[in-house]
Amino acid sequence: MTPAFLGIDAGGTSTHAVLVLGDGTCVAHARRSGGNPTSRGRTDALNAIVEAAQDALGRASVTLGEPVAVNECVLAMAGEPDKIDTPVLARAVGLTAGSVHLASDVEAMYFSSACEPEGSVVVAGTGSVAARLSSGVLTQAAxxxxxxxxxxxxxxxxxxxxxxxxxxxxxxxxxxTGMTPSVLEAFGVPGDAGAPARQKLEALVRSAYAQPPVHLARFAPIAFALADHDDAARHLLERAGEHLAVLVERFPGDGPLVLGGSVVTRGFLPRPGLSGALAAALHGRDVRTAENGGAGAAFLALTRSGPGLSVARRAAHRAGHRAAHARITSTLTDRPLP
Amino acid sequence: MTPAFLGIDAGGTSTHAVLVLGDGTCVAHARRSGGNPTSRGRTDALNAIVEAAQDALGRASVTLGEPVAVNECVLAMAGEPDKIDTPVLARAVGLTAGSVHLASDVEAMYFSSACEPEGSVVVAGTGSVAARLSSGVLTQAAxxxxxxxxxxxxxxxxxxxxxxxxxxxxxxxxxxTGMTPSVLEAFGVPGDAGAPARQKLEALVRSAYAQPPVHLARFAPIAFALADHDDAARHLLERAGEHLAVLVERFPGDGPLVLGGSVVTRGFLPRPGLSGALAAALHGRDVRTAENGGAGAAFLALTRSGPGLSVARRAAHRAGHRAAHARITSTLTDRPLP
Incomplete structure (x- = not known):
């Protein structure tokens, strides 16, 4: 059995599992639906996490021609990780002696694109958060x-x-605002030009309150799609960019700044003209982006094994960590998801 | 038995019952806790409504020396009046033949301080809303x-x-912001100067999410209390005033403008310098204020009885209505609540 290290990023929208060898070579990765118990419920979240992990293990066996033995597993998530039954996950991935280590989602996001011990990370997905790492560990968050x-x-x-x-x-x-037809359509309200506005409004309001509030996050792409043509959408994104600029400027120290989350990576960064405040805040920073925290969770699993577990000894291993990190990120992209 | 007319305003915070004679003379009123089923639950809301009504009936019997017979009852409320078991209320106030008529809370608020058939009303309590009345009935709301x-x-x-x-x-x-100590105290978080901000923050966030979101409305008075000394509070109320100005300007037609709800009557109006936008929007309008919709609900009960029920015949009765309205508002203040 080949020894391997498993990282899982259980996000609100999707769960990513990344399996690497001792030198960082990625041998498999897999994706499932959201694995956050706060937004998905305990059972569905655990199922998504276990399925993603087992899928990655199965793919690795095929690639290597023999089963892999998971030495360490890191589960990264926001919110309430104690709602996940980690012993079930440990058994599902064949971890007998070891157990599953927890990491924060922002820490995993940082290590998906950086391995420097000093740096910052800003994630804007459904929520938004900034954090600072010192000596390789998360020390501050805002x-x-x-x-x-x-x-x-x-x-x-x-x-x-x-x-x-x-x-x-x-x-x-x-x-x-030009956003109205798209919003009405998404709520299933007929956009019939003849229908009175009051009637559309009542149908929209009824439908919106019938859902959990956080579901409103799914309307964010409408603002980005229309920002070039609609004043209300552009103004709204300018204000959003001001909020994100405050997060970016919260931790201005040395080292890389990793940006993650769909609002940044798929919203603002492809359209840098949208928010002057955000562009100004990013100016002069060593900006990197991360799509998810899967690779970072795998890096944490790898570097926390054996002597890497000790923060004091981590410096001595830094050179090895840098090489492993480069190998994770380069080999991960060699293995596109089916 | 003396014939009488009962108006009940079932608000989120308190319920007001007002009992008047055929000429508008107020013979009793009573107050109980909130009677809105959406925020209070069906049972508690119905209990508050029935108790307020029965309390008013009891006081009237003492005042008049004989029992009163309710001819008409109007129940005014926002939200979901179908959640109130009105037959229970009808039986509780001795309405055998008639039934309980429903009115909107903003309509009752308007008629608490105006009886002109054309006019506008803006209410800012826990929520905010504007409405327009034409020919004595509510025709538009925003x-x-x-x-x-x-x-x-x-x-x-x-x-x-x-x-x-x-x-x-x-x-x-x-x-x-100077609002921090008051907010921490209200959440029961120790404001100990030595405690780390992160610790206070986590306690505050945990406590806030454990309550229904609308409970955050109880922190509004903190902004008004500190507006003269705190930039954040003042800026926040300036923005709130801009929102309320938009509501005021939504229905600029002739007739009185009735302002109701604690945010306006106990927040902005006693401190007119707080929002330039709101003061500008009110300039030149025939502004009146109402504490609650109890008197208006009693007026609606009185004027909807007999020929008053017909909108077409309402004009003929207008002079009588004006006199009755003046009598309700003047005699109501003669009877302070114990």
Whole structure:
């Protein structure tokens, strides 16, 4: 049996499992639906995590021609990791002696694109958060107070304001916005030009309150899609960019700045003109991007094994870690998901 | 038995019952806790409504020396009046032949301070809404889309932003605000100067998410209390005032403009310098204020009885209505609640 190291990033939208050998070579990875128990429920989240892990193990066996033995497993997630039954995961991946180590989602996101012991990370997906790493460990975090109290500039923040702009238009309390037809369609409200605005408004409001509030995050892409043509969408993204700029500037220290989450990687970065505040905050920083924390979780699994577990001895292994990190990120992209 | 007319305003915070004679003379009123089934639950809401009504009937019997017979009853409320078992209320107030008529809370609020058939009303309590009356009936409304999608400038809007400002300060993402000690105290978080901000933040966030979101409305008074001394509080109320100005300007037609709800009557109006936008929107309007919709609900009960029920015949009775309205509002204040 080939010894291997397993990293799992259990996000709200999708779960990524990455399996690497002792030198960092990626031998398999796999994706499943969201694995966060807070948004998905305990059972569905655990199922997604276990399936992603077992899928990766199965693929690795085929690639290597023999089964792999998981030496270490790191599960990265936000929120309430104690809601995941980690012994079930340990048994499912054949971990007898060892156990599953937990990591934060932002730490895994950082190590997906950086291995420097000093650096910062800003993630804007459904929520938004910034963190700082020193001596290879997460020492400070800001934001992440959730949809009701924080998460400025996040997918929820943008999506809620998209829907609020449409509600304001239909109420006669705000200007017309080109986002209205897309929002009505997404809520299943007929956009019939002849129907009274009040009727559309009532159907939209009823439908929106019937869902959990965080589901409003799915309307964020509408703002990005229309930003070049619609004042309300552009203004909203400028304000979101100001919130994200505050997160970027929260930890201005040395080292790389890793940006993760769909709002940044698929929203703002492909359209840098959208927010002057965010562009200004990123100016002069060593910016890298990460799609998810799978590779970072695998890196943490690898470097926490054996002597790597000790922070004090980590410096001596840094050169080896850098090589392993480069190998993870280069070989991971060699293995596209089917 | 003396014939009488009963109006009940079932709000989220309190329920007001007002009992008047045929000429409008108020013979009793009573107050109980919130009677809105959406925020209080069906049973508690119905109990508050029935108790307020029976209390008013009991007081009237004492005042008049004989029992009163309720001829008409109007129940005014926002949200979902179908959640109130009105036959139970009808039996409790001795309505055998007639039944309980429903009215909207904003309509009752309007008629608490006006009886002109053309006019506007803006209510900002936990939520915020504007409405227009024509020929004595409510014809248009705007706002009131609830805490998630609308309610700009409302108690919820202000309270949520008070807590967000404190969360931003404790996260290092926003400036220091004098509102922080009051908010921490209200959440039961020790304000010990030595405790780390992160620890206070986590306790506050945990406590806030354990409550229904609309409970954040109770933090709105903190912004008004500190507005003269704190930049964050003042800025927040300026933005709230801009939202309320949009509601005021939504229905600019002739007739009185009735302002109701604690955010306006106990927040903005006693401190007119707080929002330039709101003051500008009110300039030149025939502004009146209402504490609650109890008197308006009694007026609706009185004028909807007999020929008053017909909108077409309402004009002929207008002079009588004006006199009755004046009598309700003048005699109501003669009877302070114990």
């Amino acid at each position: 934001g992440g107070a959730g949809w009701l109290l924080g998460d400025g500039g996040s997918g929820f923040w943008i999506g809620r304001n998209v829907v609020r702009a449409v509600v304001a238009q239909l109420s006669g309390l705000g200007p017309a | 706002g009131g889309a609830g805490w998630l999608l609308g309610d700009g400038g409302s108690g919820f809007w202000i309270g949520r932003n008070v807590v967000r400002a404190v969360v931003a300060q404790l996260s290092g993402l926003g400036p220091a």
